[in-house]
Amino acid sequence: MTLRKWFHFFWTTLLIGMIVSTGIGLILQFSDKEFSVMGLSAVGFNLINMILGGATISVLSQMGFFAYLIVRFIAMGLIRSKWVWDVLQVAIVVIVVFDLVYLRKTNSESSDSLLGYVILPIIVLLISLAVSYWKVKLTNKNAFIPTLFFMSAVTVLEAVPALKLDNPASSLFMLAPLFVCNAWQILTLHKILENKKS
Template sequence: MTIRNWVKFFFNALLIGGFVTAVAGLIVRWEFFSDLLAAGETWQFIGALLWMVFLGFTMSVVAQMGFFAYLTVHQFGVNIFKSLTLWNWVQLLIIAVVLFDLIFFRFRLTTEDTGRTLLYLTLLASLVIVSSITAYLKAKWTKKHTLISALFFMIVITTLEWLPALMVRSGNIDTWVTILLFPLLAVNAYQILALPKYNTMSDVDKAKLDARREARRKEKTRAASK
């Protein structure tokens, strides 16, 4: 990918993260934001909203780091197992382990708190459904064998990026766990679906650059021969 296209890719992902976090924050913490509006504290409302946007920017950077780390891990996996089919089976096993870990260890669900259990099951369903749709679109738009890899990235890598919030034990953590999931999902879905487009644009830019270099070389050759 060329520098120009990488910059576009980076800032588009940044904007998606900021926008989704702001919307998720308004919905999940509507009581807090509505109290500010009701009290006429407009600047405090704007400041709190901008803080949510900045948080989204941070989550976007985390997601982009995770994406490029995954590209390296994926290549290592294919090289180690010497077969894409075998690597896909390994990825499916890791997906199952990660989902098991989320349900039985990270979410810390109890039968006493039905509301919290329903919240976390909804978050799990959101993770799986968005990941499945993204993986389906990836396979449809590119190649069928990318289905498992895209599903692995969306579930496993997103969970790893989400893990620091899940590990916190104090404060109003359920609110932040909810808010932080959605920018990670949105940015990761954008990255894995948009990357081929930016790679194609980079190939076109490189071809144009090579053509211009060749034209300049020919021009210099003609000028030297006169």
């Protein structure tokens, strides 16, 4: 990867994060009836915050992506068996999906039903499976498990600050740009590296 390619990769991911978070933020802002009484100046002020928040989330997404690439490189050097590494990644995905239900339910002070805590992990898993399938179509079948791991486990790890709040609006505001930025990065990596079968 050259500096020019990384520069393009960085700025496109940043722009995507800002656009998605601004769109989600505006939808959340206008769907909240209490917030609409603050007037136009609040909308403008919050619009700037949404853009800056999206930029921050996209940078977090990029840090997670490059951290995953480094960890994967080191793990493949230590483990040396692709089968063992794939099984380990699938096990971590299962643990993350389970913990999204269990830990959020046990740490919550509300007495909501378990169904409310199952919806988010299902959505995370479905989006991760869809992006993994798309990555396989773009490259090869060996990309399925690493993409599934990155899109589920790494995305959830990046979204921990919002998930700790146990607030659907904050979770949506952080997870939507994270998913889009992470999907963009993982789906375009082979184009940037110019190696479709890697």
